[in-house]
Amino acid sequence: MHQIFAAQSLRIKFESSEGAMMIDLSTIANLELVQNLQNAKSKHCLFGLLNETGTKMGARLLKNNVLQPSTDRTKIEQRWAAVNELSTKEELFFGIREELKQCVDTDKALANLVLLPKNIDFQYMEQSVNNVLMLKSFVDSIKPIWQCLTGVSSDELLKIRELCSPENYAEVQELIYYALSPDVTYSQNQTDLRNHRVFAIRAGTNGFLDVARQSYNEFIGDARELVDQLQAQHEIPLDLKYDTARQFYIKIKANELELAATPPDIFVNVVRKGKVIECQTLDLIKYNQKIKDAHNESIAMSDSSIQELITAVRTKIHPLFKISEGLALLDLLTSFACLVTAQSYVRPDISSETLAIKSGRHPIREKIQKEEYVPNDVYATQQHKRFQIITGCNMSGKSTYIRSIALATIMAQVGSFVPAEYASFPITSQIFARVATDDCMEANVSTFASEMREMAFILRNIEARSLVIVDELGRGTSTTDGLAIAIAISEALIQSKAYVWFVTHFRDLPRILAERLGVYNMHMGVDIDPDFSRMRMRYKVSEGREEQKFYGLTLAQLVDLPEEMMEIAVGVSKDLNTRNNTKQGNLGPIAMAKRRKLAVHMRETITQAKEGALESDELLTRMQRLQREFLVRMAAIDAELSTSENPSGQQAGEAEVQEGTPELESDNVSSDQVGSEGGALKDGKPHGMPLSNTKTPCPDLCRSL
Template identity: 45%
Template sequence: MLRSNIIQPSSQVESTLLPRYDALEELTMKEDMFFEIRKALKGFADVEKLLTSSGVHGLLDIARQTYKEATEDVYQHVDELSKEHELVIEVKFDHRRKFWLRLEGNEFEDRQLPDVFINKITRSRWIECQTLMLVQLNNRITDSHNEAVMLSENIIQQLLDDIRGYVPELFRVCEGIALLDMVASFTQSATTRDYVRPEISDTLALKNARHPICERVNPERFVPNDAYAGEQHRFQIITGCNMSGKSTYIRMVALMQVMAQIGSFVPAEYASFPLFQQLFVRISTDDNIEANMSTFSLEMREMAFILRNVNNKSLAIIDELGRGTSSRDGLAIALAISEALIQSNSIVWFATHFEEITKILGSRPGVLNLHLETDVSSSSETRARMTMLYKIKSGPVQERSYGINLARAMGFPESFIEVAQGVSQTLADTMEGQKDASESRWLIRQRKMILNLTSILSQLIKSEMDDATMGSYLRHLQDEFVQKMDDNAVY
């Protein structure tokens, strides 16, 4: 029941989610009812185990007893051999030979292996063998095992034949018991872990939300966070340093959405969720060797599926898209996919290291920039100290060169850090120079176009064209000038 609900969460509010919330809330308020239900559920045993337990079928009990006695005889026979021949004998088992014996070869440097041992095989310092009695016991064990399996299958098949006409009723009973067990489990989690009842609305709003798994692993250090998404903030860009908690934050949102839509309470002080028909998650970075697909190709295949199916009833969680290829191509693809996701009107959390995305899309309607806070300070050993605060804040990340700072905090040699900083500064200066040069060229082209326009207008003053022709030409001139300005603009 729990597995099927997680795979396909419900979107039926009145008929499914609200009744489950009500039942859960009632169980959390009435401890006596909760404990009685848990006690009653313990009485439901596995039907197959119950049917094949002792006392159900006489011949099955005999086969089991024969199997047990033959197995005990094997170890008794080995003990007798060890005492009789003064040997250390190990009992081994495999599916081909069944039980067999292993002896150390150096025990027979000054004497012969007793004739009672047959089927001898020498492997390095070991001698593997059996005895005639052991072979007979193996046959008894195999026969009794096969008979027990056959009788068990016959009993179960007979039961299935007897109850086949009552399957619909039994299915409803089993489904009801499974649902009760699931709700009782939700109650256990809600009461012991301080979960709250979520509200169903048009807005996703979380106050002091906690990752349901991470808080169990490290309850004392886990930092709660807020989350909000609605019509005004449908596309949220999450930036931050490595290990700052970006992936944990966006996964927390997805997990809590699933918990709410299966009827569970959620780990937060307040929670409100809209209903989604689809949840898309792109977070894995593993290669698929069996399918001969690299990290990037697998990423692109999954994103292609998401883009084909995403709509305004979807929640999408995207983690560091485009990092499996070159930075230029990765940025271009991440931007293009971001544009498509924004146009789909879906709710998206988009974690990335591409700072350019925050600048290009930051002014778009519905886009919100957020970052995970990090405190960077220098210790007395001239080594940077990075403290991950794991707290979500507004705006893009402001810390520069956090990758280099993290490398320094991890103890990389200072000579390596200096080289990395030099290269980083050179690249930054080059990009800034290119930007300045581009802006200078744009200003020169702008001046030329304005001068040309001034010259043309001056000539038109002396023109003898009639008003209609003059108006038409001026409109054409205006459109042409605006188009040229747009084509040569620097953004």
């Protein structure tokens, strides 16, 4: 539609895409950012969860931020500080929430004021009065919010208060108060809005206008008096109601009529709605026409004054656009503050490379499920655990786990607190989610073709600051081809140095990639009875790849498949697993990869400890312990290689390793057991991360390592 705006009336603002996270359409749908996949009308999506706003412009700003989270560290931290202040100052929070409820849709009002009409007709005149009333309500609502923000300390709230300062809109306020009656305002109630339109212009401006207003009042009084007479005459309680289409009409409760009969013959246009009857009379219809004529006459006579006011306001409307943006942001921040106490969210931190979440929860799943949600920890850095392979049984919570990581990252960069006990995030520039499994009928592509197309897009655009979650890649084709493609794509994702969580049912994938730098195996635990008669999901992520077998058979057995068929399936599965386990490979390259991975891991640990706040003696003790553990782990790798090459020397190799280090097992030392260097979450925070800017070097020990 071709539209014309008044000269020098629009505020044009350029926002570079460099300052926002990139989220493609497929990821928006897969993560259910603005719409639930099962029910489009449901509020169970990230936008629906965060939307506690009280204004329409606040809701629009929230949706824009969910789709384009900020990558500006300063902006994000300022929002966190504002949310923290709002959530801790109860009087401030409730005062702002109450005043924001009085705000109209200022974006709509300002846009209508600067839009020039193609044709000036009565509808435009009527809408012009509505726009002016909205403008007056907007201006009247600014000062109470400015007063509520008195005494705030966070930078974001101080900026909003400065925008709402009375001198920024004093000229517009003076023009409005000079032209309009002080008592009129914009109302959602149609009867009140029509009355305010008639009496918008100050009395005494136009004598003919005052006469038309007087007639309007008299006709409304006559209509009310008519209804009172009908009520007394027929001894039936009558309510006078109004809507835009019928204007005034009469509402009667059906049980007030004797024997549930129809209303007396004097009533016309009878409509029965459940237990209510709506109708009119011929006299009431005549009064409606007279009231309408008086209303239209008043609007026509007021138009010249209204247009003069609009023309004068257009030249001074620029500060109002900024104030509108400030109020929308304030509404957004109060919405986040509301969630902090209602959902027990925590303020995250920004780190350079470490993504760490203590007891993280899926924000949407936590809200809708009845049983208690099982939280999980997350830890990843560029050198360690940046590519995590998640295995486990169906329905064990793998998809929920990886989705919760992506959603928490988006929430943090929008400026919201996150569902966790502690959280630290690097600034993420892109998020990709390959989790959908449905065929795309419109594009005439299968599940496999669709996921390959999405992965091609991801691989073309991925970078080191990206976050990727992949769910069940390659299962839409044959097992061999699917595994081959999963390995090839995994290799490309590993080389990109992005943070990746890769869910798979291919049991060989975590084994093949286990010793690659940055790769880490995780699994979702499940308890299965020995006779496969029962299984219980723990919904807890654990280290290492999934060793539990036959959980697919257990699920099949729980749905009461024929017993004979299940016996055949169990026998075949055990035979195939036995054959697969008997295959031996060359452990030389694997040992080399393990050594390289251990060395990189130790280097990262030393760097973190060196940049920490430990005293010299404590740092020395830690470095000595790390040195011993490093040597033990390296000896364990050599013993494993020696055992594979000389099976007869297996026991001797194991004895040698255990004799040197009775407190550690040869190759079962997890990253959490190796002190703080594994990045374990301790006391709610990643243990081993820098605690202050104090640096205590230990050059001799570093050289010895």
